[in-house]
Amino acid sequence: MDEFQFDEMEVDTKLAESYFEKNNYQFPMNQESGKKSNKDGYGNTIFYDVNCCFELGESPLSGRETNLYEYLDQLNEKFKRLATEVTKHAETFCQMEYLIRKIPVNEVRDYDIRLIVQNFTCDSSKQTNQFSDFFLNYDYLTMGENTPLAKLGSIMQLMGRGVRDIEIVCTKNTAAVCNLFKELCHSVGFDNISTVFVESVDELETKKIPMNILSVTTGCIGVVTEGCDIDSAIDTFLKTTTRYPWKLSRVLVQESVYEGFKKAFSWKASLKADGADQSLASIKHLCANAFQYDDKTFLVDYAGNPEAVGPMVKIEAYRTTKELISLVKKHRVKYLSLWASDIAQANEIAYNAPSSVVWINSYGTFDGPVQASQAIYANMIDDDYLDVLDDIPNCDEVMDRQEVWAKTPLEDRRRIVLDLTTGSEFQMLRDALQSYEGDNFVHVDKERMCVGLTEPLEFILVDATFKSVGVWNFARMLLCGSALILTRRLEVPFHDYFERLARDSQNIPVMYSECYVSTPEVRAILYNTKVISTNFGTIFAN
Incomplete structure (x- = not known):
């Protein structure tokens, strides 16, 4: 019997297409644009200045005298207005990301937009107390090809620590969303936000532009304890994102339920195994089992080179809670999806793990109080620090x-x-x-x-x-x-x-x-x- 399939739902992109049309498919990045052009993933033309300077202190908005305390006092109201503007244009952002970077609309809406709005809605006047009060003239916010849209929300953290002028550095597939975001910033009075275009991330590295903020690479570890709802955990892990810092990188399963987990996982993962056996043939001998589900590779008890495959999720067993906490600390994991039914066990793991975000019996949920966004934004620090x-x-x-x-x-x-x-x-x-x-x-x-x-x-x-x-x-x-x-x-x-x-x-x-x-x-x-x-x-x- 043929497998039952649903028709692929057509995504409405009228708002994004209308924005492109009004902007004539052109996104000039500074006032001296026009010397060269490039195209993004949708075909929009981007005009830019190949000789644009990235030296600190040469921002087109620098040179103004600003009192630090007056500057900080104005932030709270402006950010709340900016949160309203981002919410109003949420669908346009979602459709742009879908058309240009092929990111599902629901991920942009549930992750990026929600985090940005939460961060801007959070009491910025209070958040400035979280940052040292020195005053910087100028800083960059880099938006590479694979940088999540949510990173744009970190302008609040930069301004909160006294950065006066911010230049958003974007590449061809982030130019459109950065340009729209800049327009919204200007509409609420943040005229200290500008944009500049670079051809590739390599150019950012050549010019020594920092690729900081939201670059944590450890991903998210999923933990399955005995007595939890194993089916719900598996369903969640199979549908996790591969585009964000909280992408699933490893699943640790308590030894007492490991065999049952592997059987259930094998059955569910094999439902989307079209062509997977052939693509995984070269690494199957290095693990007990391997599955390809959507754009993720799951390897059970893998003993090979972790970099040998693409977005790989290793599935392993652990014995005790103490061993689990030790493993989480070893991998310096920022995000943890913990599945447990025992409250005492869940609390012991959650409060002792070094992770900034712990989801108990869920994954990737950002619909809590606005203060929760600070676990993402206030911790946006490169590991190399x-x-x-x-x-x-x-x-x-x-x-x-x-x-x-x-x-x-x-x-x-x-x-x-x-x-x-x-x-x-x-x-x-x-x-x-x-x-x-x-x-x-x-x-x-x-x-x-x-x-x-x-x-x-x-x-x-x-x-x-x-x-x-x-x-x-x-x-x-x-x-x-x-x-x-x-x-x-x-x-x-x-x-x-x-x-x-x-x-x-x-x-x-x-x-x-x-x-x-x-x-x-x-x-x-x-x-x-x-x-x-x-x-x-x-x-x-x-």
């Missing part, structure tokens, strides 16, 4: 102290820091430390509970570029549980204060280093945000 430690000698001791310091109760940390802050010149600093409580939150509705936690960074590099107005935040970050590594002298009296911390305390993780390190600018956040979203809308079938 951690490599900075390799260039700093003798930092092992301070990192060991940080691990102990982070586990010390908040009130004990507050007391230790305040005891080392004496004198009238530190009164403002003491007030800031005494008022610090973190930004935890809990949101509950009929289908989901969402918990947000403030978590420390492992370390932050501090040098003379962080002016005195930002020192309060660095002291509060110590209170949060992070380590401070000072690479250049700060302004007096704050230099003396941090020197005292480094000299007089055996507990506080502060150290000086004479080694100059060029730090990624985006690492200016004061803490990480962790979100645990628990779905209890269904009671499991088995």
